[in-house]
Amino acid sequence: MQGSARRMGIMTDVHRRFLQLLMTHGVLEERDVKRLQKHCYEVHDRNATVEKLEDFINNINSVLESLYIEIKKGVTEDDGRPFYALVNLATTSVSKMATDFAENELDLFRKALELIIDSETGFASSTNILNLVDQLKGKKMRKKEAEQVLQKFVQNKWLIEKEGEFTLHGRAILEMEQYIRETYPDATKMCNICHRLLIQGQSCETCGIRMHLPCVAKYFQSNPEPHCPHCNDYWPHEIPEVFDPEKEREAGISKLNKKSLRYRQH
Amino acid sequence: MLQEPQSGGLPVPQAEGEKDGGHEGETQALTVSQEALRPLLQESTKEDLAAVREEGAAASAPTRKGARASAAKALTRRRASRRLNRTVAEMVQFLLVKDKKKSPITRFEVVKYVIGDLKDLFPEIIAGAAEHLRYVFGFELKQLDRKHHTYILINKLKPLEEEEEEDLGDGPRLGLLMMILGLIYMKGNSAREAQVWEMLRRLGVHPSKYHFLFGYPKRLIMEDFVQLRYLNYRRVPSTSPPEYEFSWGPRSNLEISKMKVLGFVAKLHKKEPQHWPAQYREALADEADRARAEASMRARTRGRARASARASLRRW
Numbered sequence: 173m174q175g176s177a178r179r180m181g182i183m184t185d186v187h188r189r190f191l192q193l194l195m196t197h198g199v200l201e202e203r204d205v206k207r208l209q210k211h212c213y214e215v216h217d218r219n220a221t222v223e224k225l226e227d228f229i230n231n232i233n234s235v236l237e238s239l240y241i242e243i244k245k246g247v248t249e250d251d252g253r254p255f256y257a258l259v260n261l262a263t264t265s266v267s268k269m270a271t272d273f274a275e276n277e278l279d280l281f282r283k284a285l286e287l288i289i290d291s292e293t294g295f296a297s298s299t300n301i302l303n304l305v306d307q308l309k310g311k312k313m314r315k316k317e318a319e320q321v322l323q324k325f326v327q328n329k330w331l332i333e334k335e336g337e338f339t340l341h342g343r344a345i346l347e348m349e350q351y352i353r354e355t356y357p358d359a360t361k362m363c364n365i366c367h368r369l370l371i372q373g374q375s376c377e378t379c380g381i382r383m384h385l386p387c388v389a390k391y392f393q394s395n396p397e398p399h400c401p402h403c404n405d406y407w408p409h410e411i412p413e414v415f416d417p418e419k420e421r422e423a424g425i426s427k428l429n430k431k432s433l434r435y436r437q438h
Numbered sequence: 439m440l441q442e443p444q445s446g447g448l449p450v451p452q453a454e455g456e457k458d459g460g461h462e463g464e465t466q467a468l469t470v471s472q473e474a475l476r477p478l479l480q481e482s483t484k485e486d487l488a489a490v491r492e493e494g495a496a497a498s499a500p501t502r503k504g505a506r507a508s509a510a511k512a513l514t515r516r517r518a519s520r521r522l523n524r525t526v527a528e529m530v531q532f533l534l535v536k537d538k539k540k541s542p543i544t545r546f547e548v549v550k551y552v553i554g555d556l557k558d559l560f561p562e563i564i565a566g567a568a569e570h571l572r573y574v575f576g577f578e579l580k581q582l583d584r585k586h587h588t589y590i591l592i593n594k595l596k597p598l599e600e601e602e603e604e605d606l607g608d609g610p611r612l613g614l615l616m617m618i619l620g621l622i623y624m625k626g627n628s629a630r631e632a633q634v635w636e637m638l639r640r641l642g643v644h645p646s647k648y649h650f651l652f653g654y655p656k657r658l659i660m661e662d663f664v665q666l667r668y669l670n671y672r673r674v675p676s677t678s679p680p681e682y683e684f685s686w687g688p689r690s691n692l693e694i695s696k697m698k699v700l701g702f703v704a705k706l707h708k709k710e711p712q713h714w715p716a717q718y719r720e721a722l723a724d725e726a727d728r729a730r731a732e733a734s735m736r737a738r739t740r741g742r743a744r745a746s747a748r749a750s751l752r753r754w
Contacts, residue, residue, distance in 0.1 A: 188576035189595055195534070195575075216596070235574055239527045260531070 181231035185216040191232060194243065199257040199329050199343040202245075203417060229256070246346040249294075249339075249372040252386030252415035257343040275310030277321050283307070284322070284331065288339055289352065289359045294372035295337035298322070340371050363387055364402060379403035389414045522559065522566075528552050529567040533579065537591040540666040542689075545587035582667065582688055590667075592692060610651040611658065614643070615668055618659065620703040622684055623696060624717060630674070631682040634659075663687075695728060697721040 181187075189212040194200060200208065206225055213222050223231075229243050236242055244259045273281070283304045287296035301322065302315045313321070322338065325331040331338045340348075349369045353360050363370040365387040375382045381402045383391065389412045392398040398407035529552050536543045548564075549557055556563065568579040577591040621637055622629045635645060643649055645656035652658050663669045667689040674681045697711070700721045704711045712718050 183574055185576065185595055188574070191575055192577075192593070192595070195538070238523065239530055239570060239574065240524075241531070 181234040183232070183235055186212045186220075187228075187232050187235075189216060190228075194256070195258055199255055199341070202254040202256065205256050244346050246342045247384075247386055248342045249345070249370075249384055249386070251412070252389060254415075255342055257346055259343075259347045273321075273324075276308045276313045277324075279308045279310060280305070280313070280318055280321055281325060281330065284325075284338055285340070285348075285352075286356070286359075288371060289356050289361075293337075294370075295334065295339045298336045298338065301338065345369060345371060365391055374407075374409045376400040376403060376405060377408055378405040385412050386415065388412060522556070522563070525553060525556055525559075526563055526566040526570065529563055530570045530574075533567060533571065533589070533591060534575070534577075537577075540662065542582055542588040542590050542665075542667060545589075548589075580692070582692075590689060590692075614638075614652055614655075614658070615663060616699065616702055617641070618663075618669065618684065619686060619690055619694070619699050620706070622686060623699050624703060624714070628683045628685045631671075631684065634684055695721070696724040 190209060193208055193212070194205070197204075202225075209225060209228060210222055213220060222228075229245075233242050240261045242259050242261055243256055245254060245256055247254050280301070284296055284301045287300055287304075288294060298319070302318050305313055305315055305318045322331065322333075326333050326338075329341045330344045332341050352369060361370045361373070361382050362368070363373060363384045364381040365383050368384075370382050370384055373382045373384045374388055379400060379402050381400065388409070391401070392407065392411045393414055395411075398411055399405065400407055529548070532548065532552050533543060536547075545560075549560065553560055553563060564579070571577040571579055571591065572594065576593065576595045578594045579589055580592050582588045582590050617637065618629075618634055621634060625633065638644075638655065643652065643655050646654065649655055659669070660671065664671050664687070667687040669687045669690070670685045671682060672685075674683050696717075700711045700714070700717055704713065707713075711721070
């Protein structure tokens with residue numbers, strides 16, 4: 173009995189509620205995940221101590237293992253926010269049929285993905301994506317429809333849009349990293365620091381190595397004269413700040429105060 | 439090959455990745471109770487180790503045909519049970535995704551897209567999937583329609599109080615559904631389509647005007663809610679021009695009670711449920727029916743458990 177108890181974690185209603193809610197959201201920022209965890213304890217086991225999030229999630233993951241899914245932690249490429257997403261570990265033909273998206277929509281995503289990977293900035297313009305609409309497999313799609321499909325991808329957190337350009341959402345990177353590295357080995361860019369897939373980042377103008385923005389922030393933290401770790405040339409880009417959850421909370425609170433003022437005026 | 443994650447529903451292209459590992463729980467027969475599963479897991483691991491030893495022995499002594507044959511058999515067995523586990527996992531994912539889209543799952547779809555040639559193992563696979571859904575997610579797999587073999591998932595976790603309920607995006611839509619269910623109930627368990635739209639128009643919801651919370655209300659109500667079996671939509675006989683009416687669908691009957699809906703309506707009007715004596719009486723009768731049904735189900739399960747316990751004792 174001891175052996176199997178170690179292999180598989182224990183699920184209680186606290187864990188089940190957490191999993192259900194996480195599934196509904198798909199992907200959630202760390203501070204929301206912590207709030208979610210607390211909420212689940214309050215609903216189902218008010219007197220218990222809230223387990224450390226990492227252990228809590230590891231416990232659930234050990235149970236999810238036999239279902240080929242996992243709660244994975246990632247970090248957003250633009251500002252280094254930690255987030256959690258429920259990710260599939262193996263390909264199944266099932267999902268192809270049970271999909272939310274039609275064949276032509278999936279192909280649109282694939283085309284956008286290829287443009288994003290090939291780009292220098294990690295962004296593909298709306299125009300360039302829409303120009304490929306005629307090449308899509310499946311039912312013919314008009315540009316107007318394609319615009320809405322792209323918005324669907326953004327709403328479902330597969331793509332991010334910034335000023336008419338699209339890049340991959342952190343969750344898509346988390347889930348598709350292996351696929352991308354194996355399918356586009358030549359076009360794939362990697363971060364020199366963490367050695368993971370890189371879509372957005374900074375690059376050295378001399379030797380061309382790339383780094384994620386949060387990796388840059390951590391590597392050059394409090395370094396007044398940043399130099400390329402590879403060729404030692406001066407690092408010409410602005411060094412971003414390391415993500416600080418405390419500062420985030422303060423900013424959030426001031427935002428809330430502004431919001432409540434607006435409602436009171438009504 | 440495209441593949442779909444648990445949520446959001448985008449089939450994500452991923453490379454084939456075989457997950458290997460002895461802990462995969464290579465059970466050959468899936469039983470419904472988790473407690474029964476655990477000893478089976480331990481047993482099959484022993485079997486696994488024995489198979490490995492056999493394979494090792496076969497490798498070092500190629501002339502021992504018997505050892506090779508049994509090692510091959512053990513390998514086939516392991517592959518078969520791994521495939522079975524894989525199929526159960528796919529089934530779980532399929533059911534979760536389909537349920538998230540809120541479309542009832544038919545046995546036909548399940549066999550076509552998940553089970554394939556393992557058709558003979560359908561009962562084991564569905565039982566295994568049901569157990570995972572119950573233990574891991576807190577969902578109960580229920581057969582909605584005995585004739586057409588359709589399934590839905592019911593949330594078995596304790597229902598949240600209104601203060602505890604978080605806005606999950608689904609909230610506004612279900613709120614709209616509640617309004618409609620309330621109207622239907624108060625009108626005597628069916629409401630004409632015209633009445634429903636009149637009520638909604640008063641709330642600023644128009645059938646074909648995009649609403650920031652509900653999208654296109656006509657599509658939500660006429661397609662989604664009906665498809666999800668929350669609402670029934672049928673033609674009223676002998677009406678010309680044809681009129682249509684809504685009534686509660688089977689899923690509504692499973693997921694919510696008349697008393698709860700009456701309570702919701704009462705709160706809206708800032709009154710007590712007893713303010714509507716006819717509806718209150720009907721709701722009370724409905725509560726009694728539900729309690730009776732639950733009690734008889736519990737007795738049946740207890741009886742079954744007792745019978746199986748007796749049977750297993752007899753085996754010893």
